[in-house]
Amino acid sequence: MLKAYYYLLMRDLRLAFRSRHELANPLIFFVLVVTLFPLAVSPTTEALRTMAPGVIWVSALLAVLLSLDRLFKQDFEDGSLDQLMLSPNPLVVLVLAKVTAHWFLTGLPLVLIAPLLGLFMALPDESVEVLVYSLLLGTPVLSLIGAIGVSLTVAVNRGGVLLSLIVLPLYIPVLIFGANAVDVAMDGLPVRGQLFFLAAVLALALSLAPLATAVALRITASR
Amino acid sequence: MLEIRALECIRDDRLLFSDLNFSLSAGEVMQVEGPNGCGKTSLLRIVCGLRQPEEGEVLWQGESIRHNREDYYANMVYIGHLPCIKGDLTVLENVRALLDTRSLSIDAKTTEAALARVGLAGFEDVPGKALSSGQRRRILLAFVELAGAKLWILDEPLTALDVQGVALMESMILEHRAAGGSVMFTTHHGMQLDCDMRSIELSAYSHADWQERD
Amino acid sequence: MFKAIWRWIQRFSSPKYFYEMSARLIPWFAVSALIIGVYGLYLGLFKAPPDYQQGESYRIIFIHVPAAWMSLFVYMVMAISAGIGIIWQIRLADMVAAASAPIGASFAFLALVTGSLWGKPMWGTYWVWDARLTSELILLFLYFGYMALQSAIEDQRSADRASGLLAIVGVVNIPIIHYSVEWWNTLHQGATVAKFDKPSMHIDMLIPLLLMALAFKLFYFAMVLVRTRNEALYRDRNRRWVRELITGL
Numbered sequence: 001m002l003k004a005y006y007y008l009l010m011r012d013l014r015l016a017f018r019s020r021h022e023l024a025n026p027l028i029f030f031v032l033v034v035t036l037f038p039l040a041v042s043p044t045t046e047a048l049r050t051m052a053p054g055v056i057w058v059s060a061l062l063a064v065l066l067s068l069d070r071l072f073k074q075d076f077e078d079g080s081l082d083q084l085m086l087s088p089n090p091l092v093v094l095v096l097a098k099v100t101a102h103w104f105l106t107g108l109p110l111v112l113i114a115p116l117l118g119l120f121m122a123l124p125d126e127s128v129e130v131l132v133y134s135l136l137l138g139t140p141v142l143s144l145i146g147a148i149g150v151s152l153t154v155a156v157n158r159g160g161v162l163l164s165l166i167v168l169p170l171y172i173p174v175l176i177f178g179a180n181a182v183d184v185a186m187d188g189l190p191v192r193g194q195l196f197f198l199a200a201v202l203a204l205a206l207s208l209a210p211l212a213t214a215v216a217l218r219i220t221a222s223r
Numbered sequence: 224m225l226e227i228r229a230l231e232c233i234r235d236d237r238l239l240f241s242d243l244n245f246s247l248s249a250g251e252v253m254q255v256e257g258p259n260g261c262g263k264t265s266l267l268r269i270v271c272g273l274r275q276p277e278e279g280e281v282l283w284q285g286e287s288i289r290h291n292r293e294d295y296y297a298n299m300v301y302i303g304h305l306p307c308i309k310g311d312l313t314v315l316e317n318v319r320a321l322l323d324t325r326s327l328s329i330d331a332k333t334t335e336a337a338l339a340r341v342g343l344a345g346f347e348d349v350p351g352k353a354l355s356s357g358q359r360r361r362i363l364l365a366f367v368e369l370a371g372a373k374l375w376i377l378d379e380p381l382t383a384l385d386v387q388g389v390a391l392m393e394s395m396i397l398e399h400r401a402a403g404g405s406v407m408f409t410t411h412h413g414m415q416l417d418c419d420m421r422s423i424e425l426s427a428y429s430h431a432d433w434q435e436r437d
Numbered sequence: 438m439f440k441a442i443w444r445w446i447q448r449f450s451s452p453k454y455f456y457e458m459s460a461r462l463i464p465w466f467a468v469s470a471l472i473i474g475v476y477g478l479y480l481g482l483f484k485a486p487p488d489y490q491q492g493e494s495y496r497i498i499f500i501h502v503p504a505a506w507m508s509l510f511v512y513m514v515m516a517i518s519a520g521i522g523i524i525w526q527i528r529l530a531d532m533v534a535a536a537s538a539p540i541g542a543s544f545a546f547l548a549l550v551t552g553s554l555w556g557k558p559m560w561g562t563y564w565v566w567d568a569r570l571t572s573e574l575i576l577l578f579l580y581f582g583y584m585a586l587q588s589a590i591e592d593q594r595s596a597d598r599a600s601g602l603l604a605i606v607g608v609v610n611i612p613i614i615h616y617s618v619e620w621w622n623t624l625h626q627g628a629t630v631a632k633f634d635k636p637s638m639h640i641d642m643l644i645p646l647l648l649m650a651l652a653f654k655l656f657y658f659a660m661v662l663v664r665t666r667n668e669a670l671y672r673d674r675n676r677r678w679v680r681e682l683i684t685g686l
Contacts, residue, residue, distance in 0.1 A: 001326075003323075003326055004323065004324065004326050007320075007323035007324075008323065008324065011312075011316075011320045011323065014312070014316070015309060015311050015312065018311035018312070019311055074309075077305075078305055078306060078307055078308060078309065079303055079304070079305025079306060079307040080307045080309070080320075082271075082273060082301070082303060082305070082307075083301075083307055083321060083324050084324055085273060086271060086272075086273070086296050086299070086300075086301055086324075087296060087324040087325055087326075088292075088293050088294075088296040088297040088325060088326065089324070089326060094324070148602075148603075148606055152586060152599045152602065152603060153586070153589070155590075156586075156589045156590060159589065162585050162586065162589050165578070165581060165582045165585050166582040166585070166586060166603060168578075169575050169578040169579050169582060169607075169610075169614070170606070170607075170610050170614075172575060172614055172617065172618070173610075173613045173614055173616075173617040176617045176618070176620070176621045177617060180621065180624065197617075201613065204613075208609065212602065212605075212606055215602055216599065216602055218275075219595060219598045219599050219602060220595075220599070221268075221273045221274065222273065222274045222275045222595060222598075223234075223274070223590075223592045223595040233594075234592065235591065235592055236593065236675060277594075
């Protein structure tokens with residue numbers, strides 16, 4: 001079972017590295033969207049600081065949302081998804097492997113590049129650290145919840161907008177607490193509460209979302 | 224081995240078949256026949272457990288496959304219309320990836336022998352996108368061979384195969400049958416199997432009077 | 438024993454049986470909703486004393502609060518019946534879920550509109566990012582997501598099961614969303630905003646409020662029966678009982 005997890009994870013990572021140009025796209029998108037705000041609003045330090053947490057978090061959310069497609073789309077289109085569902089291993093484990101791969105390929109790069117964006121948005125150093133932590137706890141939740149959404153919409157033609165309609169409302173708690181943690185850190189206040197909340201949501205998502213995704217995939221296959 | 228009980232399938236508000244019963248024992252080969260759109264693919268997907276039937280159930284070794292997935296899937300292999308091949312993986316990696324989902328660790332020699340048998344010797348390191356569609360289907364044949372399953376469910380396995388490919392599929396089925404395995408397949412191409420074969424005409428189960436029910 | 442219960446459930450959940458039964462129930466629900474609603478409105482608009490802070494404008498709560506309650510209640514009904522539909526494959530349950538969604542969305546919309554109308558005299562603007570209104574807005578989005586998914590999938594049963602699963606995921610998320618929005622609101626709130634449900638509500642206000650809540654619930658039952666009947670007719674349009682019904686045989 002662990003082997004199946006490991007092999008599927010490795011297969012997805014290998015596939016992603018074979019088409020490297022696509023790998024960077026969510027990351028570039030993330031930086032690009034954040035860059036738009038100083039241009040659209042104002043580049044003064046105070047203005048940047050007030051909007052920074054929200055802007056960075058919303059951009060991260062959108063970057064993950066746009067990359068969700070690759071979680072199951074290709075496997076669905078070439079039939080590999082059927083083979084995954086016919087595996088003697090529990091589907092939940094395989095789903096978890098795919099979500100892990102997705103996070104390694106989108107969430108983790110976002111976390112790593114976040115300090116640079118903190119610099120762009122004139123965030124003070126201590127809040128950059130909190131930004132990294134909040135993204136580290138929050139982005140896996142985005143992948144996990146997103147997996148439910150994709151597995152429900154992967155068979156729908158032009159399901160892209162539909163996917164955001166379904167998934168974005170479910171992202172709101174993570175957005176609120178993630179952005180707020182950074183906000184609060186800028187004022188030098190303790191952020192433990194927010195980070196604990198994100199950790200709790202992560203634990204909940206980790207235990208329930210793969211189950212829901214597995215059920216959703218079976219529903220999708222059954223048409 | 225495999226038993227189908229009172230299956231009924233409705234798709235897009237149309238009854239494809241109902242009250243379908245049959246069983247398949249070890250060493251039996253069965254062809255599912257019928258015109259386009261009569262539900263052959265749907266039937267095979269139901270038998271695999273990919274699709275849920277409207278009514279009825281599929282039993283493996285006397286137990287419903289819904290409660291017995293692990294054992295059933297360890298003993299069943301399915302190939303459908305789609306090639307399951309990743310363009311960015313090599314032929315060898317593609318076979319490996321398919322076998323990994325079944326948690327089968329097969330040594331390199333056996334794998335290469337199987338690839339050679341399906342006519343892909345020398346192609347091990349060629350990426351999937353460089354293959355013709357017939358060659359992609361051949362990877363699937365190697366997968367079926369290596370999967371070590373008792374029951375093969377093959378949906379249009381001859382698609383895109385050339386004459387040698389068809390002959391290969393035929394001999395694979397015969398060997399599998401001789402080894403006590405069972406096969407259930409559909410095809411629109413002529414398959415010349417030199418053995419006893421059962422066939423089932425699916426359109427005979429699409430009761431036109433189903434609208435008479437409540 | 439179990440089999441007998443199962444057969445009983447199947448009999449009573451057949452669309453045909455439901456269609457006949459519901460025809461008898463709808464008038465009762467509709468008429469009682471009308472009577473109680475008119476009486477509740479009368480008490481609320483004319484008999485209840487004006488609020489000492491908000492004057493007369495608070496009276497919109499007799500619409501707003503029941504609508505907000507119902508929007509949540511309908512979502513629950515939707516998720517539960519969708520769950521029943523997925524687990525036990527009872528078609529009627531799927532129909533109830535599908536029929537409920539637009540009603541629930543309308544309640545959420547009504548709560549939003551009345552909330553912002555109430556906001557104009559209270560806050561001086563039609564929209565304030567108040568915790569309740571924001572939660573209600575997100576709930577409306579959840580309804581939209583459900584309905585969009587339901588209509589995007591062509592195969593009826595897949596559509597029911599997929600959107601049903603989404604409704605269940607939504608139910609798990611609603612408390613989390615609600616809590617985060619409340620918490621977010623306490624952080625960003627400047628001036629204190631008057632809340633609707635003061636702990637000590639005058640009894641003359643409470644009675645019409647509860648009457649209105651009851652009327653809304655009865656109205657929902659009538660509506661969901663009507664809509665489920667339509668749903669049953671549409672989905673079973675090729676079956677005998679519908680054909681006999683239409684041709685009058």
